[in-house]
Amino acid sequence: MKFKKSWLLLLSFVLMLGILAACSGGDDAGTEPEGEGTETEQPAEGPQKGGTVVGAMDTPPSGQFNPIFYEEAYEANILSFIYEGLLSQDENLNFTPGLAKEWSFNDDQTELTFKLEENVKWQDGEPFTADDVVFTYKLLASPGYIEAGGIRSYFAGNLVGYEEYSTGASQDFQGVVKVDDYTVTFKFAQPNVKALSDASFSIIPEHIFKDISIADMPAAPESREAGKIVGTGPFKFTEMVQGEQYVLEKNADYWKGEPYLDSVVWKVVDQAVILGLLETGEIDFVADPNGFQAADYETVAAMPNVEIIEQPDFGYQIMGMMVNHRAAGDKTLDPSKWTVNEDLKDQKVRQAIAYAIDRQAIIDGLLYGRGIVQNSPIATQFDAYDDTNPPQYEYSADEAKKLLDEAGYKDVDGDGFRENPDGEEWVLSLNYPLGNQIRERSAPIVEEYLEAVGINIDLRQPKEAAAYFEDLENNAQDWDLYLVGWSLDSTDPDPTGLWDAPAAYNYSRWNNTEADALLKEANTPPEAFDKAYRNEKLSEWQVKFGEDLPALILYAANSLWAHNTRLHGVDVLPYSFLNDTHLWYVTEE
């Protein structure tokens, strides 16, 4: 009896295993037939009308589809089919015509005048005019906009009279003025090097929103509901299942020409399931913000019906080094009140830290090589990015040790860790947040590299994002090293918002007067309008950054996007491939 019992147990266990094995065995059998499809691909056929493509994102959008109020990349995916701005950007990140066909500056570079396309209609048939441009920028500057939840006031912040209008001191906004129906002038308080960037915001229709108060606008159906949203773009937002599916149908009257596709559908699918559906063809493309994971690269590359788009991302992960701390409880951003962080005050120590970490190994190990080592905090896509002049900090534990020795940080008590020049215990805390698996995994690796050269690291427990960033903002006194990731703007390379001494996001509290002066020069007209001059100043700044090293850029992961080979006409730009979607077409196999 006893024997029988265990035998039966064993049998059922084996049976279960058999079922599991059969499941995974189905893998090969299932994939083969789908491969045949690609052979029929014939680019010579030319664009065809009709068809639907399905895009996937792994997190549902929060549901705010008004360009002036949305915040997340998930909404941006959908909005990029619906709304357009006056300007677009080409593959070199130069501004190109959008709703505006041409533009010119006045002599002192304070006024920027746009000639608008004249045959543009809103998706409900109303004509698009200069009034819509004025209306949009007026909203961005209007009092109550921020209180209603808006965060994009910076697009209007440099315009004449922004301060007076946004505080309610003036009823009249003269920052953007209509000259005639198809001519509009942006007036800046000062000559503005980022004028084109400021003018590139998506335009929303005046006739739809004019009777809605700014406070009610985020909740208005015109901002949230499919079928009520009106843009100028190639696709109309017609239907949705909130949190699951978003259906866009072609705008047959699109001003650049009728789109080839009938519709584009966005589906929300878990990251782990996206790949399977990409392979079966249920999903045609996957894009920002998360694309697919580097670990899955080989799997996706092996799919015969899928093409991968891989290019550098606008962003990177850094290990910041707190050069200064704010005085305890001080909420201002006044560098004169900061105190020096004794543990990291020596430039040589910071440089040693950079030498001690094998960043290429981190990229190879955690990102499967799908990323780049970057030595300056400007996005590599800009020609302002200087690849050669800033110090490269190629991995060298010996160099790191040498620098630490020179700086007087030596192991005097023989415990394997270096003491500071006064012979006291020297421990650097390393802090990191939860929420990005690769970053989480990089923290202990960094710790190991630094301890290998004798730096005693206190690797703190990771904190949940909301808690972590509160501490980071308060600039906790006992923090030395911190991990954080930055996504960068694709419209302008200026790093002032992150690294200028009084910038809120300058969490290292880096205060280098020479560097700040260079940043200022790079952004001060009239010289700064000369791109060569500006790039030169930014290059000098990048060298300063690299030498003084308020942060080490650990890695910049590549964007990994993919689309089915039946989708054609995809024109990849550095920041997206969801552009000129009216030229997308599919070949059915």
Place this chain on the structure above:
Amino acid sequence: MIQYLIRRILVFIPMLFALTVIVFALMQAAPGDPFSQKMDPNIDRAVYEKQREALGLNDPIHEQYLRWVGNAIKGDFGDSLIYKGRTVADLIAERFSNTINLGIMTLLITIIVSIPIGIYSARHPYTPLDYGATTFGFLGLATPNFFFGLLAIYVLSIQLGWLPSHGTVSKPGIEGFELFIDKIRHLILPSLTLGLAGTASYMRYMRSEVLDVLGSDYIRTARAKGMTENTVLYKHTLRNALIPIITLLGFEVGILLGGAVITEGVFQFPGLGTLFITSIGNRDYPVIMAINLMLGFFVLLGNLLADIFYSIVDPRIRYD
């Protein structure tokens, strides 16, 4: 009985009130707020400070709480801080129906599968089928939700194409019977996944309860009286064996409503679980409060229902 019910329901009020105080206090004690993790180098922190001020997040905690209670009593749970332009009531309503559907389907699967198998196992212990059920039970308990969910998607959806892999409907705009069938099809995999562990454990409970009761004196007496095996089983055994199961099911209601985060994630099934978790991560205070209140209510209600069912299955239990 009626009096008892009224008394029980009145007790809900102070309990829920206490719950809101505790949750509100904990929420405020947690570090960070809805704006602490919003970081965009283009955006001046002053913008967020203005928004904090406008939302009243800088007011003293007791003022914030009283404001919340005042509105909540009037049925106004406020606007979400993260889902801009959406009211909390609207957000929860949208997710609630999905969660209820998933919960009901899961409970049905759990009960329909586990109780008959449990009874069978108890009546025919140590037979191959019993061993099979036992093995399934342990595997079911040991398999993590996300693994079973992904396996089910891979086999049944991606390889065989029988069932949809994500969402609650296949496309917007379908109606009537077609919509009903479509929703059921979308529910099958998530509810199987969610119900797996439950089914396995109820099966085990059922088996041991029935075995236990079958061995008791009154069953021997019943058999001695010459009752048919069916009468013994369905009239005497089952009623007694079901009591602990009902207690568990009462708790299960609350768990099903609030705890399906992983399953919802794998199937991108927009339910309350994921809303709850993202709201906590984002410090979306009004949503957290409302969901907590709702979950608290349903846990209390589930327990009350369990108590009522006791008196139905066991006439000796009386409430007055």
